[in-house]
Amino acid sequence: MTSEPQASTAEDRLKGLHERLGGIAYGGDYNPEQWPRDVWLEDARLMQEAGVNLVTLAVFSWSRLETSDGVYDFGWLDDVMDLMHRHGIGVDLATPDAVPPAWLTQQHPDIHPVLADGTTFGFGSRQHFDVSHPVYRRKALALAERMGEHYAKHPALRMWHVGNEYGPLSYGPWADKAFRGWLQQKYSSLEDLNQAWSTDVWGQVYSDWSQVGVPAQPRTWSNPSRRLDFHRFTSASMLDHYTAVRDILRRHTPDLPIVTNFMRFYKTNDYWAWAAEEDAAALDIYPDPREADSHVAAALNFDLMRSLRNGQPWMVMEQATGAVSQWPINVSKLPGKMRLGSYQAIAQGSDGILFFQWRQARGGTERYHSAMVGHAGPITRIFREVCELGTELKSLAGLTGTRSSAKVAIVFDWDCWWALELGNSPRSDLNYAQEVLRLYRPLFDANVTVDFVDTKRDLSQYSLVLMPAAYLLTDESARRFEDYVSDGGRLVVSYLSGIVDESNTIRLGGYPGALRNVLGAWSEEMHPLAGDGEEVKLTLSDGGTASAGYWTEHLHTDGADVLASYASGRLAGAPAVTRNAFGRGSAVYLSARVDATFLSALLDAECKAAGVHPELDGPRGVQVRRRAGKGKRFLFMLNHNDAPASVNVGGGGTDLLTGHPVQGAVELPPSGVLVLEENSVEDTRLEDRRTADAATNDTTR
Numbered sequence: 289m290t291s292e293p294q295a296s297t298a299e300d301r302l303k304g305l306h307e308r309l310g311g312i313a314y315g316g317d318y319n320p321e322q323w324p325r326d327v328w329l330e331d332a333r334l335m336q337e338a339g340v341n342l343v344t345l346a347v348f349s350w351s352r353l354e355t356s357d358g359v360y361d362f363g364w365l366d367d368v369m370d371l372m373h374r375h376g377i378g379v380d381l382a383t384p385d386a387v388p389p390a391w392l393t394q395q396h397p398d399i400h401p402v403l404a405d406g407t408t409f410g411f412g413s414r415q416h417f418d419v420s421h422p423v424y425r426r427k428a429l430a431l432a433e434r435m436g437e438h439y440a441k442h443p444a445l446r447m448w449h450v451g452n453e454y455g456p457l458s459y460g461p462w463a464d465k466a467f468r469g470w471l472q473q474k475y476s477s478l479e480d481l482n483q484a485w486s487t488d489v490w491g492q493v494y495s496d497w498s499q500v501g502v503p504a505q506p507r508t509w510s511n512p513s514r515r516l517d518f519h520r521f522t523s524a525s526m527l528d529h530y531t532a533v534r535d536i537l538r539r540h541t542p543d544l545p546i547v548t549n550f551m552r553f554y555k556t557n558d559y560w561a562w563a564a565e566e567d568a569a570a571l572d573i574y575p576d577p578r579e580a581d582s583h584v585a586a587a588l589n590f591d592l593m594r595s596l597r598n599g600q601p602w603m604v605m606e607q608a609t610g611a612v613s614q615w616p617i618n619v620s621k622l623p624g625k626m627r628l629g630s631y632q633a634i635a636q637g638s639d640g641i642l643f644f645q646w647r648q649a650r651g652g653t654e655r656y657h658s659a660m661v662g663h664a665g666p667i668t669r670i671f672r673e674v675c676e677l678g679t680e681l682k683s684l685a686g687l688t689g690t691r692s693s694a695k696v697a698i699v700f701d702w703d704c705w706w707a708l709e710l711g712n713s714p715r716s717d718l719n720y721a722q723e724v725l726r727l728y729r730p731l732f733d734a735n736v737t738v739d740f741v742d743t744k745r746d747l748s749q750y751s752l753v754l755m756p757a758a759y760l761l762t763d764e765s766a767r768r769f770e771d772y773v774s775d776g777g778r779l780v781v782s783y784l785s786g787i788v789d790e791s792n793t794i795r796l797g798g799y800p801g802a803l804r805n806v807l808g809a810w811s812e813e814m815h816p817l818a819g820d821g822e823e824v825k826l827t828l829s830d831g832g833t834a835s836a837g838y839w840t841e842h843l844h845t846d847g848a849d850v851l852a853s854y855a856s857g858r859l860a861g862a863p864a865v866t867r868n869a870f871g872r873g874s875a876v877y878l879s880a881r882v883d884a885t886f887l888s889a890l891l892d893a894e895c896k897a898a899g900v901h902p903e904l905d906g907p908r909g910v911q912v913r914r915r916a917g918k919g920k921r922f923l924f925m926l927n928h929n930d931a932p933a934s935v936n937v938g939g940g941g942t943d944l945l946t947g948h949p950v951q952g953a954v955e956l957p958p959s960g961v962l963v964l965e966e967n968s969v970e971d972t973r974l975e976d977r978r979t980a981d982a983a984t985n986d987t988t989r
């Protein structure tokens with residue numbers, strides 16, 4: 289990876305961005321090349337009406353910016369940039385490397401990515417490149433250089449957007465060569481690789497580096513260690529391309545933020561590594577309006593974005609005003625839901641609300657995808673809502689740069705994700721994101737703010753850490769979690785954590801090998817339950833009952849207390865859930881997927897014991913979050929219910945959306961939002977409470 293030329297810090301660059309934008313970023317992807325010039329004028333006028341201050345240009349414009357090899361045409365984009373500037377609208381300029389043009393792939397058909405089965409993607413969609421292809425890389429960098437040089441001084445330029453949703457794995461010849469080179473860097477010798485990949489299993493021993501390559505479609509199951517390394521390689525090689533583009537742009541514009549857009553629950557790229565190379569995390573988020581609780585998975589992704597750069601504000605880079613067009617059934621958002629989702633993102637640390645896209649296309653693949661201005665023009669409910677939100681967001685300018693704090697962390701780690709889902713395990717339907725969501729949900733429902741951490745993070749700031757299916761732990765990470773507990777932390781570990789080492793090789797001596805010491809318990813055998821809803825009963829140590837499904841284990845204690853035992857099925861009588869006092873802390877082990885009620889009660893008890901409180905007690909379905917900074921504290925209340933909800937805001941403060949003072953009981957309409965700048969009384973109370981918590985926590989540890 290290249291080292292980034294330093295001028296200002298990411299924080300300085302973001303501060304500069306929001307100062308120039310006058311607050312929260314608001315706008316969306318703008319594709320003027322799809323429209324005649326008279327529409328551009330109307331666009332600029334309507335953008336002003338909607339309060340837009342930032343548009344993303346050129347995401348898919350390579351074929352219009354470099355019309356044939358080395359022939360660049362920036363004239364039309366200059367005109368659009370000038371037009372935006374004249375209307376006071378900033379530009380988030382994209383490098384269009386997601387779509388190598390037809391002339392380029394015609395010259396070099398092997399730029400197209402190859403699937404594991406050897407089929408090649410054809411031209412006609414996007415992300416149709418193998419990032420290891422040297423010509424693709426060279427041409428993409430050359431275009432970035434030109435764009436950086438040409439637009440560095442343009443007064444509309446506010447930030448850069450590199451590529452779009454970096455994506456495809458390729459198993460083609462260029463990836464093959466690059467993967468081999470990456471492995472040669474990683475392993476000191478071929479023997480080392482043979483050991484790490486357990487190649488003696490099924491006689492896969494390599495005797496020369498030229499035999500080693502991408503894990504193309506095997507006859508049956510393939511080597512999980514090799515495939516894990518291939519995931520690591522793919523993420524790293526795409527990131528390497530991103531950082532090369534970034535470094536070019538940084539040289540031209542040292543003080544502008546540079547980002548790329550992430551996706552929800554996106555497995556291909558290790559976003560911890562990626563976010564470290566960006567100025568801000570930026571997320572494309574498309575919750576499905578058909579799912580009543582889609583805001584919970586969205587919340588998880590928002591908290592992940594907030595955590596990726598250690599609490600620094602992030603941005604919604606894309607969302608829909610109404611329906612998307614990529615699913616089998618594309619349902620539109622009900623009135624008020626786009627606004628609610630936008631405030632949810634802001635409550636959880638976003639300083640930008642952007643949409644895909646400004647104007648709904650009349651042709652092409654996404655012509656049915658909603659936009660800020662739809663096919664009917666600006667005379668619609670959606671455009672009215674867009675304008676209203678744009679006006680409201682102006683009153684939240686003081687929020688930018690503020691942060692949230694959390695005393696609970698949940699582990700989310702791409703190595704764990706890749707290794708867990710590689711198959712060849714006791715069940716093939718393991719879904720890492722769903723395992724994380726399962727432990728996240730009770731805390732979300734209880735309005736306990738959480739951070740996410742990877743397995744390498746220092747945990748000392750947290751009173752409680754949850755570890756859902758953290759399947760792969762290095763020796764060093766395992767030691768860090770153990771030290772965290774022994775220093776007084778509380779840890780909750782679910783099944784399928786700490787099973788394998790760095791090479792995806794099983795840790796011996798009883799599962800979960802990396803954690804059996806701290807857990808004071810170990811399993812001799814995994815017992816997944818049948819997929820047809822099979823359940824077992826549990827007896828709780830307080831005499832209560834619960835149930836478990838999907839996953840169970842034959843667990844033994846080795847010092848831990850039993851919180852629940854299996855009461856039916858083949859493991860009846862054996863421990864199911866344990867808690868171990870370890871050093872000054874404790875570690876809970878869930879050997880089974882326990883039911884939601886028991887899980888909530890267990891996590892509630894852990895929170896209480898760790899001195900962790902909800903942001904505020906509110907009715908179910910009302911999300912409460914806080915952001916603070918610059919001597920101010922903001923309280924968000926979001927009613928995700930379809931019915932009104934009454935909440936008590938105590939000492940209260942000023943409602944930023946109406947400018948009115950608010951205190952005591954407040955009624956939130958369905959999908960209603962309250963953003964309160966808390967008054968000083970509340971500030972002091974909260975500060976006192978946090979100090980008291982810290983003291984209690986010190987004694988409970």
Ligand code: GAL
Nearest residue numbers: 452453572574606612644657
């Ligand atoms: C995103 C993509 C956009 C648009 C959008 C539709 O994944 O970056 O270009 O296709 O989906 O929802």
